[in-house]
Amino acid sequence: MSAELLFYVSGTLALISSLLVVINKNAVHALLYLVVSLLALAMCFYLLGAPFAAALQIIVYAGAIMVLFVFAVMMFNINQKDIDQESQWLDWKIWLGPTSLVLILLAEVLFVLLSQTNWPSTTIELVDARAVGSLLFGPYLLAVEIASFLLLAGLVGGYHLAKELPTRQSPVRQPGSGGDSL
Amino acid sequence: MSAVSAVSAISDTAMTVPIEHGFILVALLWTVGLIGLLSRKNALFMLMSMEIMLNAGALAFILAGSLWQQADGQVIYILILSVAAAEVGLGLALLIRLRAYISDLNIDKLDELRG
């Protein structure tokens, strides 16, 4: 099979599975479809000459983030009642407005895309991990540090927000007792 | 074939997909994600739709990187990845809170800022 065909197939697969994610009633099924979409995209990355990105997509995105999703969904204890309510929310009338709006946007974007006439020549060459690494430790060093800040914030926030709430019985504060600060 | 030679085999065939098709794919993926974001009431599904949109953006950067034969596209892809990770972590924690507060994940119930 030629690479072009592979590219188109994985692109279509990504699209279809994304669509299935969006219109699904069951959260776990939707997550699994999302994983499929991510894997298809990883394939696209590989075919575009970015194997490092492809690997990272599979390991980190599909492997860590999606797993996080799955764990969280399991904590929700979704039962049949939720699924039924979900189907109640998925009335076709609800899709009408947003779809038409988004299709207008899509038309505009496609119009811009297709009216470009001078695309450069598209011979795909490989861009390997070594090149990415030298960039990361070179000009994008600061960006890496800031990304680590971001992840730290996510970590701390996630930990704090998901903590058990203390019990509601707090002692009544005495007036004028000048209680301690937090 | 080993992975390395498979890779070099692919590079030897010199894939010549018109790059605008890739961008069309990006637009379509993004649209799908957006439709899901606007139409779903369940906050979890909204979060998933946002993941799809983020992925579409990442694909666009990779396309640009391969267009200009630079590694910058992948670098930005890595940054997008870290953003997505942090966002998902925090988002899910909030969703857990939400579920404890109101017994389902209906985002339309969070309308106390109305008026």
Place this chain on the structure above:
Amino acid sequence: MQSTQDMQNLLFLVPLFPLVSSLILLLLHGRLAPIVVALLGVGSMALAAILTLLIGLEFFEQGSTAFQQVLFNWLPIAGASLDFALHLDQLSMVMMGVITGVGWMIHWYAAAYMFGDKDVQRFFVYMNLFIFAMLMLVLGDSLVLLYLGWEGVGLCSFLLIGFWQHDANNVLAAKKAFIVTRVGDTAMMLGLLILFSEFNSLHIATIVNSTVDVPQPTLWLACILLVGGAVGKSAQLPLQTWLPDAMAGPTPVSALIHAATMVTAGVYLIARMHPLFLQVEGILTIVAWIGALTLVMAGIAALAQTDIKRILAYSTMSQIGYMFLGLGALAFDGAIFHLMTHAFFKALLFLTAGSIILKMHHEQNIFKMGGLFRSLPLSSTFLLIGLLALVAFPGSSGFFSKEAILVATYQSHTAGPTLWWLGVLGAFLTSLYSFRLLFIVCFGSANHHLKEGDYSVSSQFVVPLLPLVILAVIGGFIQLNFTQVFGPSAHPHLPLWIEWLPVAVAAVGFVLAWILYFPRKAVETDERQTSALNRFCRDGLGFDWLYQQIFTKPLQFFARVNKSDIVDHFYHFVGWFNFSLNETLVVSQNGKLRWYLCGTLAGCALMLGGLLWLP
């Protein structure tokens, strides 16, 4: 010649005495004994009158040259600086004499009349303040000072008419007086402003002797506005409706303000500004016509009145009509002469009426009096003397002054025979209503229920009236000399019948009154005489009704319609608009996240579309 101006240098004290007395009485309100109040109020007037006499003697001895006393610089406006200055010439000398002399007598009488009233201190505050304002009016050398006095007398008139404030009718009468004269005052103010803009000064001598060429229409407008002010203050057509109602005040007030002094302010104004009026074609004819019409109208109205004070009020209106007629006929000296004699006999009449009213226990309806010649002979005699002067009985003071006016009217080029016939008709009407009053009040059988012991009149009520009686009788022989102000007076020689027709007509009036009104049998009440014509005349020939239809009712209608205030509606609309806009827009803020997203995206789509497809 400084030494011979000693007395005249004290000119400023004449208005100062009443002013100081008024201020002392005001500041020490409630702390002085009534006798002290009376002494202060009357005493200040006595001092002013005596000082006036001395000043007058010196003035006439000196040949009546005009005297100016500048007190201080009042308005230092660049180019039109105004001094607070007093100007003494023959005209203001006569006015000052009348004001202080007659005023002194009236104050003396008032002290006795108002004795026992708990507000007597406030009364004298107002009365003395009035005298001050009136003196400022006649002594001021600029129109600004004149206007100061003008407004001051208007204020005091309002305060004194509504003196007994507990009765709402008195306050209504006071308000009516003030509002109607205010119409005239506004006209006068406009006239003053036009004069200032044309002559760049409000100093009377400057205006009168000015050589500035002012266009005739402007000057005519200024003069007609001044006439409007005079008409308001002097209760002539069309602003005459306030004077009969002003009788709600105490009788000394009616005597002082509404007979002798304030209502003559309009006459003084026209006389003072007469060189200006002479420059304009036709103004004086208008003045003469106003006077003539008023005097006939007031005479007719007086025939239908039942209240003694209202008869005298219409009589005052009529006599001031004579003065206006005299002014219009270029008989300025005659008009001022009549002003002086009118002050004498009208004050006498009012004060006598006051005594009668007091004795009748505040009964003012003449049909409830009767036979007072037997009961109150002294008051009736005074009444008779006053009425004889009023009808211009040959030899009395009124005779000489009225004759001077009528004679000048006949052959004046601004008046003429038509107005003279109206004046004669007025004389007939005067005689008719005066003798009607006399016969109904003094003859016939008594319609009242008084006991014998109530009839004596205390001396304090009589002594002030004696000088007025004497002057009413012999006042006509005072030769007034106005040559320095009005120029040499004309002594026209007319056929004898013209000079004596008014007298004959008055005699006819006497006979007619005898036939119609002399009480033959005991008349109980006069309720049967309320025919429509009678009521029409009694209500002042329908002017009150007319003004109510034209002015009061539309204004009340608009006030009712505008009760919710149309302008407020505009502001309410602004508020309502904002609120409804808010209500409309707040629908878009329903708190739902996905709606906000849709909104954002719709905006994006629009902007992109605009960028892409609009040039």
